[in-house]
Amino acid sequence: MFFHTQELQFSATPEKPDAVYARKLQEVLGGQYGEISVAMQYMFQAWNMHVPGKYRDLVFGIGAEEFGHVEMLATMISQLLEKAPLGVAEAAVQDDPTVAAVVGGTDVQQAIVAGAGARPVDSNGNPWQGSYVTASGNLLADFTANANAEMQGRVQVARLYHMTDDPGVREMLAFLLARDTMHQNQWLRAIEELKADGLEQLPVPSNFPQGKEHTEVSYQYLNFSDGGQAGDGPWAHGPSLDGNGEHSYHDGPTTSAPMPPPTRPDARFYGTTDLPNAVEKVAGAAQDALNRE
């Protein structure tokens, strides 16, 4: 169960309205790596988890915090939009080029659809979608997904920090940056803990029987492009990180197989084949069959 309190985790009040920036902030609210994504992702990981205890507590504990960040951003956006212009005003534009930038750079749906409000969409107006969520049940994979989400998110917030000089907005972003720092550390630490607890190892999934995979290509770097410098990296020589093999370098593939012949599905799919031409008699039979069917 979730309980809500009408307080924010941190101040989220701009010094002045800025409808163009309100649009940009939508990215970290409703974008692929926005706060809705991490809130939902951590919760679904918790609901799908097969281990009780510290890992599930951790995911629940952070997931609930992230819903509060969704709230901070939505609140900030609606304030940035409080004085949003309606967008008509040829005369005003003539007087002040800044107005032109605003007219051009706002999210028109924040105005027309939400009446100067926040929306569950990204900065280009694409609706948030469930496919942003990763929750596979394999915790090492999922915590790696979480680390990535927190990294991408922190990169985006850092970029947004430089796109405004409003002290109120920057305060909130400085807070979110700090929480992202924490969450990056935490997911990476949780990955170490999973290994230390013996629950999972590299390569993920680690208990897939090694004898069943084609191990002769499990540690080869196969270079399908012509830039040769990748051959010098630690991924091309020396022991593998998972401790199970030794890397080697190859220009192109070490294996190949002939492409199988084209398929010939049922004639009733009406795909084009060369049969009517090559073997007229058979084709006639096929046509007869179609006629009967």
Added chain:
Amino acid sequence: MFFHTQELQFSATPEKPDAVYARKLQEVLGGQYGEISVAMQYMFQAWNMHVPGKYRDLVFGIGAEEFGHVEMLATMISQLLEKAPLGVAEAAVQDDPTVAAVVGGTDVQQAIVAGAGARPVDSNGNPWQGSYVTASGNLLADFTANANAEMQGRVQVARLYHMTDDPGVREMLAFLLARDTMHQNQWLRAIEELKADGLEQLPVPSNFPQGKEHTEVSYQYLNFSDGGQAGDGPWAHGPSLDGNGEHSYHDGPTTSAPMPPPTRPDARFYGTTDLPNAVEKVAGAAQDALNRE
């Protein structure tokens, strides 16, 4: 530029047709973590990269291999579908319950739309989409995204391995599992190399000025759920993995702020406010303004 050869990297021929399995394989062809995703993701990372040399060579080298994996899967799927039933046959179903499973479990668009062919969609028929691609320009973040993609992908291929007993299909999956093993190792090794080269550190992005973030909350574990066991983990005590702080544990937030008052946008957005009621005189004026406008 890309050059194509009419050979496969590895054999991709089933022993017998299986239209239900053909649908399932779509997941690793056109799903969120399928081969189209990694092929496109690595290529966009290469095109957006700001560093020449080994990292870009690496991303190009793997990306081009992945397009070949797309081809292997599409080829396999079209063969699995070669004898796909049209899906009508009440009598047949009566005789053989297996047919019922097949009728129910196939991707009907593989039949109706592609004429027994592969499609750029996942196992539920959702079209592949560009939002599956991550290419931020920050390599430590992006390589973490890649490691995640390879882990999720290998988990899915491992699951699919157990969903068939066709030796031809299993051969191909055993090959793909091995390549996923390599790629997991490689992206994680590349992350180590980035740090060793001094190009990026934790937390990502590492050169965002630390003085600008609210460092007092950068290492606190704030537990917004009531499960206490997360407080015992290494993310709640001791030094942080990024080397910049010391973790502490807290039940709930350590900061809070009052929620700002509701916004009052322009009356011409026709949002509901309590003004008409509370201050009738002003409301009248607002209505006059609307009438004039």
Added chain:
Amino acid sequence: MFFHTQELQFSATPEKPDAVYARKLQEVLGGQYGEISVAMQYMFQAWNMHVPGKYRDLVFGIGAEEFGHVEMLATMISQLLEKAPLGVAEAAVQDDPTVAAVVGGTDVQQAIVAGAGARPVDSNGNPWQGSYVTASGNLLADFTANANAEMQGRVQVARLYHMTDDPGVREMLAFLLARDTMHQNQWLRAIEELKADGLEQLPVPSNFPQGKEHTEVSYQYLNFSDGGQAGDGPWAHGPSLDGNGEHSYHDGPTTSAPMPPPTRPDARFYGTTDLPNAVEKVAGAAQDALNRE
């Protein structure tokens, strides 16, 4: 801020696994009128609201409950999937036709992607999306959207009730049905309250200046189909519900206007026009312009 407790609002445990039903339940978890939709919708309405007090408290109060319903459904689904078959087993199908139905009717992504877990998607695997959310800032409109969502949702849950005979599942649905009963009542009551408080009336938005709309067609029922019985309804005669007009009935439109002539955009859009033919000299000039450009 949101706080989570590791308890459910009501029991959500099936008596036995049922992977086919787990797919169906996804509809009321992640579908257009599922619990994610109402949870997010009420929260965005609260964040965009322009009135403090009872209405905002109401929306926050219910919205937070709905997140708990998301959790109940996700928990139920993961349990229904606990014994989900992998989906291979020709022999098993031969022995038991029920297995065929299961193989055909399951959501294969719940298996391949989530490892027998719940996902933020609907019963056909379409990801939940932000465009399901309505939050316009006009409360009478938005509460009508909420009443609709609760009605559609309760209809779906009622249908799902008859699609299972598992007592544990039915218990949970019986609880959700009751909460939907409450929420329907509540949004409809809130609409009455808005009118009583003088905050909004029909037609929405009620303070758009009536003098600015074409009131001569504001109360006409214009029948563009040939079924005549609609002419007998209360929407075709007598006073209008908003108290501002009198209905009348008309076969077809009472107004019309000629369609304007086709547009002639800039030649550099390369649209097809009849100019090249009709006025060759001008066309030559246009081509000259293209050549120069």
Added chain:
Amino acid sequence: MFFHTQELQFSATPEKPDAVYARKLQEVLGGQYGEISVAMQYMFQAWNMHVPGKYRDLVFGIGAEEFGHVEMLATMISQLLEKAPLGVAEAAVQDDPTVAAVVGGTDVQQAIVAGAGARPVDSNGNPWQGSYVTASGNLLADFTANANAEMQGRVQVARLYHMTDDPGVREMLAFLLARDTMHQNQWLRAIEELKADGLEQLPVPSNFPQGKEHTEVSYQYLNFSDGGQAGDGPWAHGPSLDGNGEHSYHDGPTTSAPMPPPTRPDARFYGTTDLPNAVEKVAGAAQDALNRE
């Protein structure tokens, strides 16, 4: 069947071109609550309807009118775009800031894709989609959806009215506002008629057996947020609108249940469990099984 006449229901000609406004109008053409949505929604309701007579005639009659509104808007948009600039012209921008606003605020796909034409998308370029349509077969629910659609639509048109001062555009919007007034009245009246005819009541669906729902929570207002003013509303005390119960107010839930233990799906899903650690012997057995499989 549908028959088309090359006339409009009302004049739809702007006084002057305005490419920025052409983009905004897309919202009420191809957005969630645009004219395509209501046209398609009413038609699907008619096609799915289980009652002949006045209700079906009504839905057909209005649906066909709405297709004419789609046409009016598309016609208007293509005229607003007739003089759409190509979007290059640094010098022009220097001379006239208005050009800058236009360059920034236009829908570039209207130019590049449609050659200065209308498109079935919303004002942010999101394609119209079938999931905007609601047609459940339950008429009280569906007519509530329709009332909501007409309200949201009229709010949007009213907002758009204030975003232009072109008399030709305003004329058309004044007409559409009037028709939205009619349609709001009509759907709400049809809801009253459904009840009067005894076809459906509150709560929807009204014939779900009340004995099967958990009626002890059917009329409780459970407040999961800490704003107390909602407790004073008519939804928290007194008789319910559906006539079946009496409301009461509660801080938080009146019921709770322990969260069930985490699930343990088949090992071949490769989810992370604590089994390998806790019970090594069993884990060994599980691994043996994987090896055999």
Added chain:
Amino acid sequence: MFFHTQELQFSATPEKPDAVYARKLQEVLGGQYGEISVAMQYMFQAWNMHVPGKYRDLVFGIGAEEFGHVEMLATMISQLLEKAPLGVAEAAVQDDPTVAAVVGGTDVQQAIVAGAGARPVDSNGNPWQGSYVTASGNLLADFTANANAEMQGRVQVARLYHMTDDPGVREMLAFLLARDTMHQNQWLRAIEELKADGLEQLPVPSNFPQGKEHTEVSYQYLNFSDGGQAGDGPWAHGPSLDGNGEHSYHDGPTTSAPMPPPTRPDARFYGTTDLPNAVEKVAGAAQDALNRE
């Protein structure tokens, strides 16, 4: 304007219910090449057209017919679903394997969401979307799009014909096949007419100044794959169809250019570069700048 009559263009009544087939028919109702697509596509082409007269009349005339085909299919689907099973019935499945196929093969949203009704989605439940529509304003391109749509559509209907043996369904499909025959003929004939009228030629757009394109590669077949048989085709030798050139065959490209060096955007985008390493002094300056910003 559109007027509706409560008649169908052709009989659309199945002999018996078939919920599995009802799902399949959704493809030609709401799929990429279904009837909604062609209806909307032709109408948008008409609204965006720059030529009055026969071409616009043609597009309007067919577009309106297609809306009637949408209606026929929706009507058929709702009848096929009239006896749709609810989908629970373990016992029934045991007795009759056909039930298993039905349970597995139905569209569960037709049941749960639409109450046994048609929906604006394809046979996998993907909602119809506006991006299926092509209306560029260039008629030769658009009529080619139309010819393609009618061909793909007729192929799909032909496949569906063989997937049922219900005489009522086959009657309707036989009618639709005939109309598709007409429409294929018509769009291809209209393309000939456009050329004969001198309105457009190959290559489209034909009045783009030839002097501005790199004509030295306009007629070369560049083979980027290693299959040599394509070199024998009429696209590799002899005069081009547009009458402007002579084809030639080449293994691979005839031109190439070095890949430009990686970009170096503003440091505040936090992309990874090798600057910090290579030129520490500059990097220090860059960091100083970030600190100041």
Added chain:
Amino acid sequence: MFFHTQELQFSATPEKPDAVYARKLQEVLGGQYGEISVAMQYMFQAWNMHVPGKYRDLVFGIGAEEFGHVEMLATMISQLLEKAPLGVAEAAVQDDPTVAAVVGGTDVQQAIVAGAGARPVDSNGNPWQGSYVTASGNLLADFTANANAEMQGRVQVARLYHMTDDPGVREMLAFLLARDTMHQNQWLRAIEELKADGLEQLPVPSNFPQGKEHTEVSYQYLNFSDGGQAGDGPWAHGPSLDGNGEHSYHDGPTTSAPMPPPTRPDARFYGTTDLPNAVEKVAGAAQDALNRE
């Protein structure tokens, strides 16, 4: 298999940065008719093809070239974005209106998400999606789809040519225009070849048994709109292009059928019917059934 070389097919370097144009170019990279679409479409056609030899070689040969065009565009876009402004700078806007246009007209996700990089999306930020791909297995239909794609693509590139005056950008577009010229010629020529080889004819699919379609309406032009000029075209009189019939012209339909009565699905779908009213006794029985169930 695919092999990559770190060279471009043609120079793709702008003379100066232009972030607004970088957004527009996304259309032909990741839009419906962009280079990703044709590259993927040709490849899927090859993988689904049922004919070996020249047709498959052709599709492979062009498809691989198109991936190189994706690369040229992505490379160009990242260079156009190299100096992309961060988007804050009120003072700068005051000094130079051009900046306002830039602020308004850029793709903010290219900045926030990709760090000044290209993305797999169109010019409005809609992600590329698999449903843009057509690969039915019927080659005449698919090559018509290809011809359309090349026409739409060339129209878009021609429009984009006039939207910039950067010589470097225009050079690249002039090259792409030439390749589109080739590909239009080629697909249309391949269609002729298919017919000459006797593999497929009009109408597609040509071997659907003519006796099974309602040939009496296969060549009628049925005009459902009131513009009469379409009756003069060659599609309304004279022999049909497929050589199988003779066209005739008709105002409206030549056939009609009564609309079937509304459906009456199972009461447990809770659709609204008039049964409760009309036949109370039966309704009572139905309600009893619901109560029991």
